Amino acid sequence: MQVQLSAVIITFNEEKNIERCVLSAQKVADEVLVVDSFSTDDTKTICEKLGVRFIEHAFEGHIQQKNWAKSQAEFDYVLSLDADEALDEKLTQSILSVKNNWIANAHKVNRLTNYCGHWVRHTSWYPDTKIRLFDRRIGKWAGLNPHDEYKVPITETVPHLEGDILHYSFYTKAEHLLQIEKFSTIGAQALLEKGSRSNLLKIIIKPLARFVKNYIVRLGILDGKAGWDISTLSAYANYLKYKKLSQLQKQDG
Numbered sequence: 001m002q003v004q005l006s007a008v009i010i011t012f013n014e015e016k017n018i019e020r021c022v023l024s025a026q027k028v029a030d031e032v033l034v035v036d037s038f039s040t041d042d043t044k045t046i047c048e049k050l051g052v053r054f055i056e057h058a059f060e061g062h063i064q065q066k067n068w069a070k071s072q073a074e075f076d077y078v079l080s081l082d083a084d085e086a087l088d089e090k091l092t093q094s095i096l097s098v099k100n101n102w103i104a105n106a107h108k109v110n111r112l113t114n115y116c117g118h119w120v121r122h123t124s125w126y127p128d129t130k131i132r133l134f135d136r137r138i139g140k141w142a143g144l145n146p147h148d149e150y151k152v153p154i155t156e157t158v159p160h161l162e163g164d165i166l167h168y169s170f171y172t173k174a175e176h177l178l179q180i181e182k183f184s185t186i187g188a189q190a191l192l193e194k195g196s197r198s199n200l201l202k203i204i205i206k207p208l209a210r211f212v213k214n215y216i217v218r219l220g221i222l223d224g225k226a227g228w229d230i231s232t233l234s235a236y237a238n239y240l241k242y243k244k245l246s247q248l249q250k251q252d253g
Contacts, residue, residue, distance in 0.1 A: 001101070002099065002101070003013050003075070003076075003102045004030040004074075004075045004077065004099075005029045005030055005031075005077045005079055005095075005099055006027060006029060006031045006033055006073035006074050006075040006079070007025035007032045007033065007078075007079045007080075007117065008035070008066075008073050008078055008079070008080050008081075009022070009032070009033070009035070009080075009081050009083055010034075010035050010036070010037070010062075010065050010083070011034055011036045011039060011043050011047075012038060012039055012043075012059065012159075013039045013043060015039075015041040015042040015046060017083045017084040017168060018034070018043055019046050019169070020086050021082075021084070021086055022034070022046075022082075023086075024085075024087045024092075027092050028092055028096055030074075031053060031073070031074045031075060032050075032052040033052065033053045033072060033073055034052050034054050034055070035055050035065065035068070035069035035072065036054065036055070036057070036059050037056070037057065037059035041217055049056050053057075053074075054211060055072060057108070061075065061145045061146075061186075062146045062147075063141045063148045063162060063187050066080065067140055070136045076136050076137055077102065077134075077135055077136075078134055078200060079095065079133050080132050080133075080150070081165070082154065083166060084167075084168045084169060085111070085165050086165070086166045087163070087165060088163050088164045088165075089163070090164070091109060091162070091163025091165065092163070093163070094161040094163050094206070095161065098119065098242070104156075104157055104158065104159050106131050106133070106134040106135070106138065106152045106158045106162050107131065107132070107133040107159050107160070107161050108129050108131045108132070108135070108158050108159070108163055109130060109132050109160070109163065109164070110126070110127035110128070110129055110160075110164045110165070111127070111128040111165040112126060112128075112164040112165070112166055112167065112169040113126065113128065113168075113169045114167065115169055115176075115226045115230060116171065116172060116173060116226060118223065118224070118225075120223050120227070120230065121215040121218075121223065121228055122218055122219040122223050122227060123218045123220035123223065123227055123230050123234075124213065124214055128167075130150070130165075131150040132150070133161070134150060137154070138153070139151050139152035139156075144187070144190045144191070145187070145189075145190045146184050146186045146187065146190075147187075148229045164252075179191075180236065180237045180240060181240070187244075188241050188242070188244035188245040188247075190247065191250070192245060192248045192252065196249045197245075197249060198242040198243070198245035199246070202242050203239060203243055203246065206239070207235040207236065207238045207239040208235065210231075210234050210235045210238045211231050211234070214227075214231040214235075214245070215228070215232075217226065239246065
């Protein structure tokens with residue numbers, strides 16, 4: 001079955017990345033929809049110049065925003081991209097092939113991340129497999145904010161497409177640290193609402209386990225300085241999240 005495809009992108013202050021993302025999506029999509037949470041930079045101007053459908057919607061969380069955004073797509077068949085992502089040529093061809101012969105309700109892809117100019121091929125950052133091409137009537141965005149994931153019934157067969165989503169994550173280490181500060185706050189609040197608890201053991205053990213997993217088990221050592229930075233900062237992010245959760249518990253009584 002041949003289908004028409006909506007590429008759906010959520011944004012906030014993405015003037016640095018959005019043009020690359022949209023131009024990539026336009027190679028495969030019949031519609032590009034950008035749902036923006038009231039950017040204060042030139043994101044809207046760039047999108048309008050590129051001819052996308054642009055909607056502004058208040059941000060209530062990554063999961064909530066993505067579920068709302070997919071409901072606004074013109075077509076039921078959706079490619080979900082983040083603003084700092086683009087398709088490599090092999091994945092572009094894979095998606096075009098799927099459009100011409102759609103037989104599964106969801107498809108998973110690998111995501112290859114560029115960190116401060118280095119393509120990261122180890123740690124938990126690769127292959128970082130995700131469902132990003134799907135029939136929106138089957139499944140929904142779930143997970144724990146700010147880390148969303150698309151969930152379909154376990155009975156679904158989910159083919160793995162060839163090629164990579166290219167993820168241009170951080171241009172500097174300072175940008176990574178700023179995101180860690182922001183995301184650890186969101187993550188701690190989400191854990192509290194879920195009923196999770198923190199304690200001294202978790203604050204110590206979870207960061208250590210995260211470092212060992214990324215740097216040793218997942219061979220981050222082979223990515224040189226980038227692998228070291230990712231492994232240490234991922235551990236720090238875990239530490240900060242559980243420390244903030246502990247503080248929220250005290251405030252909660």
